[in-house]
Amino acid sequence: xxxxxxQHINQFVAIDESEFAEIAPYFSxxxxxxxxxxxxxxxxxxxxxxVLSGCLQMYFIDDQGTEHTIQFALKGWWLADYLALQKKKxxxxxxxxxxxxxxxxxxxxxxxxxxxxxxxxxxYFRTVYQIAYGTYQTRMRYIQSYSKEEIxxxxxxxxxxxxxxxxxxxxxxxxxxxxxxxSKLRRKSIS
Amino acid sequence: xxxxxxQHINQFVAIDESEFAEIAPYFSxxxxxxxxxxxxxxxxxxxxxxVLSGCLQMYFIDDQGTEHTIQFALKGWWLADYLALQKKKxxxxxxxxxxxxxxxxxxxxxxxxxxxxxxxxxxYFRTVYQIAYGTYQTRMRYIQSYSKEEIxxxxxxxxxxxxxxxxxxxxxxxxxxxxxxxSKLRRKSIS
Numbered sequence: 001x002x003x004x005x006x007q008h009i010n011q012f013v014a015i016d017e018s019e020f021a022e023i024a025p026y027f028s029x030x031x032x033x034x035x036x037x038x039x040x041x042x043x044x045x046x047x048x049x050x051v052l053s054g055c056l057q058m059y060f061i062d063d064q065g066t067e068h069t070i071q072f073a074l075k076g077w078w079l080a081d082y083l084a085l086q087k088k089k090x091x092x093x094x095x096x097x098x099x100x101x102x103x104x105x106x107x108x109x110x111x112x113x114x115x116x117x118x119x120x121x122x123x124y125f126r127t128v129y130q131i132a133y134g135t136y137q138t139r140m141r142y143i144q145s146y147s148k149e150e151i152x153x154x155x156x157x158x159x160x161x162x163x164x165x166x167x168x169x170x171x172x173x174x175x176x177x178x179x180x181x182x183s184k185l186r187r188k189s190i191s
Numbered sequence: 192x193x194x195x196x197x198q199h200i201n202q203f204v205a206i207d208e209s210e211f212a213e214i215a216p217y218f219s220x221x222x223x224x225x226x227x228x229x230x231x232x233x234x235x236x237x238x239x240x241x242v243l244s245g246c247l248q249m250y251f252i253d254d255q256g257t258e259h260t261i262q263f264a265l266k267g268w269w270l271a272d273y274l275a276l277q278k279k280k281x282x283x284x285x286x287x288x289x290x291x292x293x294x295x296x297x298x299x300x301x302x303x304x305x306x307x308x309x310x311x312x313x314x315y316f317r318t319v320y321q322i323a324y325g326t327y328q329t330r331m332r333y334i335q336s337y338s339k340e341e342i343x344x345x346x347x348x349x350x351x352x353x354x355x356x357x358x359x360x361x362x363x364x365x366x367x368x369x370x371x372x373x374s375k376l377r378r379k380s381i382s
Contacts, residue, residue: 058328060332060336062335062336068332068335068336070328070331070332070335071328071331081325081328082321082322082324082325082328083322083325083326083328083329084325085321085325086318086321086322086325092332093328093332115314115317119310119313119314122310122313122314122317123306123310123313123317125317125321126306126313126314126316126317126320127277129317129320129321129323129324130273130276130277130316130320131273131274131277132320132324133273133320133323133324133327134272134273134274134275134276134277135274136324136327136328136330136331137249137261137262137272137273137274137284137327138274139327140261140262140327141251141259141261141283141284143334144253144259144261144367145251145253145259176335
């Protein structure tokens with residue numbers, strides 16, 4: 001039994017072990033080595049990932065060849081390209097493992113079946129997406145309220161281990177800063 | 192019967208008129224005059240709004256007294272402070288009618304009951320939030336890809352009537368521009 005997912009579901013919807021035993025086979029356990037590309041630009045069969053350990057990054061590359069991070073998914077987060085998944089269109093994004101990661105993967109076919117057969121999972125994902133939607137509303141507040149330097153420090157205070165462990169170009173590509181500037185901020189925050 | 196909501200639900204979940212007749216009483220029809228404040232900073236009882244006509248704006252005021260728009264909700268959109276609603280915490284935002292608007296309002300108590308009694312509504316809101324979450328992922332891509340001027344023109348191309356009808360300070364507070372600059376862009380786009 002995957003305890004992490006069982007506990008995560010139970011945060012929002014009460015399910016017992018026998019129900020979970022029926023739900024669990026829908027998810028595939030997947031190991032992703034650091035830098036493994038899980039979703040490629042133009043993919044049509046879009047999986048949804050739950051992070052058991054490690055970290056995922058969703059990004060795109062602009063016309064100038066610069067990589068921009070849309071979001072990270074740390075332990076206990078779900079990640080997919082949700083608009084493309086809903087519209088059944090090819091994705092404009094990539095998903096990559098930032099470090100060696102252990103994941104649960106849900107294919108679009110299994111996902112449809114899971115939601116049809118287990119109404120509690122509709123309730124679970126409704127809550128997961130509601131929180132993710134709300135988190136973006138709060139993120140917009142940060143973007144509109146603070147300078148990129150202030151956002152770096154708030155982000156570091158919220159996720160200190162993450163900021164210290166991932167390559168600085170990734171933090172830079174998330175905050176829209178240069179890697180050199182993030183390096184300077186990181187030194188400033190240590191001293 | 193509220194045809195707009197019936198049709199909106201049926202975009203994502205099949206319900207018939209007799210089911211809708213049971214669901215409809217959960218929503219309260221509400222008229223909001225231009226500038227009416229529907230949600231105040233610090234409110235604890237957070238309603239969710241569906242826009243039948245008109246437009247809502249969710250915003251906050253920063254330490255310098257400047258108003259920043261987090262998002263607009265046009266016809267056919269749902270709007271609430273979703274993180275505060277989930278966590279049952281007071282909101283940090285305000286919701287205001289941008290113009291005379293006709294709304295359906297769902298109270299938190301009715302919402303809980305609706306979701307418990309009608310599993311199809313879990314499925315409906317799961318899809319609504321999935322799309323809203325995905326829309327924010329796409330919005331982050333815009334913010335990271337384009338200049339504010341380019342975003343203004345893309346926004347105007349996507350919602351021409353909206354951009355031409357609402358006060359320019361609102362568009363400015365959404366895009367993080369000065370009202371004078373938006374006025375200049377709007378003149379440039381007309382000529």
